[in-house]
Amino acid sequence: MIHDLPIGRALRRFRRLNAIKQGHFAELLGVSQASVSRWESGTHEPETIHRDKIVELIAAQTGGDADAALKRLVETSTQAVHLVCDATHRLLAVSPARAASWQADAQSWIGTSLWRFATAEIVRAEAGLDAAGWFDRPFQTLDVRTGGNGSAEIPVRAGTMRWETIPLADGRTGRLTTTLS
Structure with missing residues (x-):
């Protein structure tokens, strides 16, 4: 599972966007409301x-018909783009242009977190998202400059x-991730 990815802020956003109280989420996990509060903070x-x-409960999926159009748009895009769950970084869809740069079968990565391939710059940008209000509202955009990760696989x-x-x-x-340059 994803043990180095901060989960508290993603949990807080999931709860807020879905109008779930800390106490109810605590009941789902069999913990105290104070525990949920400490995780989120x-x-x-x-x-x-x-x-x-928590990951199981908040992880995004695009398997249903409701997101089929979005998945199809990503999978037919001519740009180097991929869609991940914003909370877990699990791959949901990938364009042919992005997949062409990978040494791995892109479809075999669907449902798997790409976090282990993050560069130091991506990790720093991710760490600053909470302070920037990323998890407080939908429809956020951020341009991130990064170095390479040295991975041939992804x-x-x-x-x-x-x-x-x-x-x-x-x-x-x-989270739609598009290579700009």
């Missing part, structure tokens, strides 16, 4: 069993990428 990290359950090339949040039909949020 970043003062504590959930134990592995709770983290895995390379990130030096340049600029654009992150855009997209609300999905299941109440979760996707």
